[in-house]
Amino acid sequence: MSETTSSPRLSDRMENARRGLTALIAEAGVARARRDEVAAVKDQRAGDGGTAVCAWNHFENIPTFYNWNNRPR
Amino acid sequence: MGDGTWSGMRGIATTPSYVVMQPTTLCNLNCSYCYLPFRGSDRRMPVSVARAVAGAVRPWARSGRFSVVWHGGEPLASGREHLLALLAEFDDDVEHHVQTNATLIDDAWCEMFRGRQIRVSVSVDGPAARNADRIGRGGRPAYDRIVRGIEALRRHDIPFSALCVVSRPAPGLAAELYAYFLDLGCDVLGINVEEQEGVNTRDNRHPAADVSGFWSEMVAAWRRDPRIHLREIEWTLRYAEAVLDGTADRVLPRELDPIPTVAYDGSVVLLSPELAGFSDKRYGDFVSGNVLHTPLADILDGAVTRTPWIGEFLDGVEACRARCPYFGFCGGGHAANRYFERGRFDVTETEHCRNSKIRLLEGVLDHVRDHQQPTAV
Numbered sequence: 001m002s003e004t005t006s007s008p009r010l011s012d013r014m015e016n017a018r019r020g021l022t023a024l025i026a027e028a029g030v031a032r033a034r035r036d037e038v039a040a041v042k043d044q045r046a047g048d049g050g051t052a053v054c055a056w057n058h059f060e061n062i063p064t065f066y067n068w069n070n071r072p073r
Numbered sequence: 074m075g076d077g078t079w080s081g082m083r084g085i086a087t088t089p090s091y092v093v094m095q096p097t098t099l100c101n102l103n104c105s106y107c108y109l110p111f112r113g114s115d116r117r118m119p120v121s122v123a124r125a126v127a128g129a130v131r132p133w134a135r136s137g138r139f140s141v142v143w144h145g146g147e148p149l150a151s152g153r154e155h156l157l158a159l160l161a162e163f164d165d166d167v168e169h170h171v172q173t174n175a176t177l178i179d180d181a182w183c184e185m186f187r188g189r190q191i192r193v194s195v196s197v198d199g200p201a202a203r204n205a206d207r208i209g210r211g212g213r214p215a216y217d218r219i220v221r222g223i224e225a226l227r228r229h230d231i232p233f234s235a236l237c238v239v240s241r242p243a244p245g246l247a248a249e250l251y252a253y254f255l256d257l258g259c260d261v262l263g264i265n266v267e268e269q270e271g272v273n274t275r276d277n278r279h280p281a282a283d284v285s286g287f288w289s290e291m292v293a294a295w296r297r298d299p300r301i302h303l304r305e306i307e308w309t310l311r312y313a314e315a316v317l318d319g320t321a322d323r324v325l326p327r328e329l330d331p332i333p334t335v336a337y338d339g340s341v342v343l344l345s346p347e348l349a350g351f352s353d354k355r356y357g358d359f360v361s362g363n364v365l366h367t368p369l370a371d372i373l374d375g376a377v378t379r380t381p382w383i384g385e386f387l388d389g390v391e392a393c394r395a396r397c398p399y400f401g402f403c404g405g406g407h408a409a410n411r412y413f414e415r416g417r418f419d420v421t422e423t424e425h426c427r428n429s430k431i432r433l434l435e436g437v438l439d440h441v442r443d444h445q446q447p448t449a450v
């Protein structure tokens with residue numbers, strides 16, 4: 001049986017979870033900054049290799065196997 | 074943005090953001106869940122194949138970030154000298170990555186990784202007891218060798234990512250795994266729920282509550298100490314943020330990345346590397362061309378019209394777009410999952426969709442629901 005016919009709509013359920021999601025998203029933002037992922041992007045552009053960390057604002061070209069859509073495994 | 078009217082993932086881009094290269098078909102391990110058909114034989118990529126790819130990607134690397142992912146087999150099984158010879162064909166502005174089982178990593182490999190600025194991702198499934206499927210050719214567990222390789226990376230202060238295959242996702246496992254990877258010291262973690270593809274025909278159906286419970290527990294564990302960039306959570310929260318901002322339709326890439334996989338012999342399979350090395354009465358060998366005979370750019374330009382399965386796959390993406398409320402999050406089921414689970418490319422929901430996309434998002438929502446603070450009055 002398909003799991004994609006659930007109701008109410010997914011977007012409505014996400015909207016109903018707004019408060020909790022917003023808190024979680026904010027925590028993720030703080031964690032990202034602590035991981036210096038923004039700095040890692042700058043390092044990579046400066047040519048020193050940066051870290052293994054995927055660039056948060058570089059989704060469509062995330063290195064290695066961290067591309068989300070039609071990614072290889 | 075409502076469900077069902079997504080504008081991304083229409084067609085296939087003619088410029089990839091990375092290529093997957095197979096320096097050898099050989100793997101020194103024989104993991105139970107591996108999908109690769111020729112991992113017992115050492116078919117090595119000649120330098121001429123690397124030269125052809127390097128020439129093709131030169132303009133792409135000059136106009137933006139571009140990566141080569143050395144995959145396998147086990148890429149390190151090709152040997153340092155051979156891999157260096159392949160790497161030497163590429164310009165300096167191309168990023169290089171290896172996905173490795175880590176068992177062959179020693180000081181010399183670490184010096185090469187550092188010297189060539191190669192980014193490293195290791196495959197390990199958690200503590201020793203969780204690595205029962207990762208075995209050598211004689212059937213012995215590979216875990217000790219995996220750990221020795223990772224210790225070498227740490228000794229050389231080389232940052233690394235990790236990929237973890239989870240065969241039976243269920244509550245109780247996620248917290249254990251996340252704690253393990255915190256201790257391991259990886260920067261980035263991706264969780265791959267085992268997939269039924271290639272020569273791996275093991276059943277990947279799981280109770281929905283087990284899988285969403287696994288993901289929900291993973292969020293809770295990560296939230297307590299979010300030092301690791303956890304791929305699945307980052308992507309889910311990125312989507313959630315866009316939904317709440319009313320920008321969800323901008324999350325998906327406009328077109329699918331073709332992700333060319335260049336096999337050892339120069340043959341090119343697009344979209345799903347797992348299809349490389351297989352053939353089917355209906356679809357042939359899934360190959361779109363060979364870089365030794367046709368420039369990679371030309372292979373990509375003509376792929377949709379000349380490779381019948383790709384057109385059928387694009388029909389499948391449109392079917393997902395029309396029917397699936399998770400499309401804006403997922404972008405459509407992957408080609409290999411459609412084919413290996415259901416025998417066609419124009420089908421929609423797969424077990425992989427359920428385990429790694431639908432139940433992931435639902436698990437995050439479950440976590441939020443269970444941890445949402447009541448509104449202050």
